[in-house]
Amino acid sequence: MWILLTLVAALASAGTSLSLKRAVAHGGAILSTIAARLVAAALLGALVLALGGLPEPSAEYWRAVGLVLVPEVLGTLFLTLALRAGELSLVQPLLGLLPPLVMAGGVVALGEVPTWEAWVGVVLVTVGVYCVGLAPGASALDPLRALSRERASWYAVASACAWSAATLVHKRGIAAVGPFPWAVTLALGTALALAAVLPLVAWSGPGRVGVPVRRAPWALAVSLAGLTFAVQQVGLQQAFRLTQTGYVMAVSATGIIVSTALGIVILRERAAVRSRLAGAFLVCGGAMLVAVFG
Numbered sequence: 001m002w003i004l005l006t007l008v009a010a011l012a013s014a015g016t017s018l019s020l021k022r023a024v025a026h027g028g029a030i031l032s033t034i035a036a037r038l039v040a041a042a043l044l045g046a047l048v049l050a051l052g053g054l055p056e057p058s059a060e061y062w063r064a065v066g067l068v069l070v071p072e073v074l075g076t077l078f079l080t081l082a083l084r085a086g087e088l089s090l091v092q093p094l095l096g097l098l099p100p101l102v103m104a105g106g107v108v109a110l111g112e113v114p115t116w117e118a119w120v121g122v123v124l125v126t127v128g129v130y131c132v133g134l135a136p137g138a139s140a141l142d143p144l145r146a147l148s149r150e151r152a153s154w155y156a157v158a159s160a161c162a163w164s165a166a167t168l169v170h171k172r173g174i175a176a177v178g179p180f181p182w183a184v185t186l187a188l189g190t191a192l193a194l195a196a197v198l199p200l201v202a203w204s205g206p207g208r209v210g211v212p213v214r215r216a217p218w219a220l221a222v223s224l225a226g227l228t229f230a231v232q233q234v235g236l237q238q239a240f241r242l243t244q245t246g247y248v249m250a251v252s253a254t255g256i257i258v259s260t261a262l263g264i265v266i267l268r269e270r271a272a273v274r275s276r277l278a279g280a281f282l283v284c285g286g287a288m289l290v291a292v293f294g
Contacts, residue, residue, distance in 0.1 A: 001242060002239040002242040002243040002247075002248065003251060003291045005235040005236075005238050005242070006235060006236070006248050006251040006252050007235075007254065008231065008234075008235035009231075009232045009233075009235030009236040009239065009252055009255075010251070010252045010254045010255030011255065012228045012231035012235065012255075013252065013255040015228035015231075016036070016225050016229045016232060017255075019036070019222070019224040019228060020036060020225045022224075023035075023218055026212045026213070026214050026215075026217055027211065027212035027218045027222075029080050030076075030197070030198065031211070032221070032222055032225070033191075033194060034191050034194045034195050034198070035219075035222040036225035036226040037190055037191035037194070037226070037229065038187075038188070038191045038226070039222060039225070039226025039227065039230075040187040040226040040227070040229040040230040040233065041184055041187035041188035041191060042226075043230040044180065044187055044234070045184050045188075047230075048180050048181055048184055054177070054181050054184075055177050055178065057176075057177065058176055058177075060172065060175070061173065061176035064169055064172040064176055064182075065173070065185060065189060067169045068166050068170070068173060068186070068189075069189050071162040071163065071165040071166040072162075072163070072189075073190055073194060073197070075159045075160075075162035075163035075166060076159075076190070077194075077197065078155045078156070078162060079155070079156070079159040081151075082153075082155035082156040082159060085151045085155060094143055094157055095129060095159070096126040096127070096128070096130045096253075097126065097160040097164075098160045098163060098164055098167075098249060099122045099125050099126060099246065099249045099253055100122050100123070101160060101161065102245050102246050102249040103118075103119070103122050103245075103246025103249070103250070104246075105165070105245075106168065106244055106245045106246045107246075109168050110168065110171060110244075112245065112246065114244060114246055114247070117289050117290075117292075118246070118289065118290045120286075121250055121285075121286040121287065121288070121289030121290035121293070122246065122250045122286060122290065123286070124282050124283070124285050124289065125250050125253045125283050125286035125287060126286075127279075127282050127286075128278075128280065128281070128282030128284075128286060129253060129256055129279065129283060130143070130279070131275050131278050131282060132256055132279030132280060132283070167245055167249060170182065170237065170245065173185065173186075174237060174241050179238045179240070179241050183230075183234060183237045186233065187230070187233065239252075247290050247291075250286060251290055251291055253283050253286075254284060254287045256280070256283055257280040257283060257284060
């Protein structure tokens with residue numbers, strides 16, 4: 001069951017990425033993320049109320065909230081800085097660090113013990129994500145070489161580390177209030193926390209907030225992003241409840257296959273199709289190993 005839930009989350013994640021990319025064409029990245037998270041929080045809140053309402057928050061719940069919000073927001077901010085400071089081809093390959101970091105963190109922090117086949121699968125997923133992000137005609141080592149000189153690469157690694165830490169806290173939040181209320185917490189909490197840093201974004205330079213000029217297409221894009229983010233959280237948080245966090249993150253990486261296909265078909269991103277397809281094949285193979293032997 002967790003495999004199906006994770007695949008639904010991966011598909012929804014691809015939809016979120018596509019919708020946010022459309023939204024950022026009309027408004028700022030952080031502002032668009034805040035709006036999408038608020039839409040998701042409203043939808044998830046309605047689901048929770050329909051299922052019986054929010055449980056009484058416990059001390060453990062508030063501890064989990066305090067632990068998850070900082071790395072969750074830092075991951076978003078670091079990724080925004082990475083994409084602003086450098087090209088996607090330097091940033092995306094390094095985000096492949098997320099599955100192995102989560103799996104290693106699960107061993108240390110949660111006592112999870114993956115099978116050796118699952119470790120092999122995670123390595124394949126990591127290499128696959130790396131390949132998908134390579135620029136056309138560039139050396140396969142360029143993203144690694146950039147670690148010594150490019151701030152974008154440093155921000156990308158920081159984003160992967162922050163999100164890995166946040167992912168490990170999800171188990172505690174789910175245990176405290178259940179998967180759906182925890183999803184509401186993440187959506188609403190990160191939206192409010194990101195809203196708190198908007199003044200700093202505005203202070204950093206004119207036009208950085210990115211108030212949308214064409215509000216109708218922006219509103220449609222963030223609404224779709226909020227809807228798909230809500231679906232992603234429904235699948236993801238339930239999957240975390242059922243199995244190891246590292247397994248879920250590895251299989252959810254299959255969303256990059258859908259994102260690649262959508263980028264090629266809808267956004268006409270024809271560059272580096274060969275490396276993207278090779279990466280997608282590796283991600284798929286790695287995810288299958290985790291799903292079968294995990």
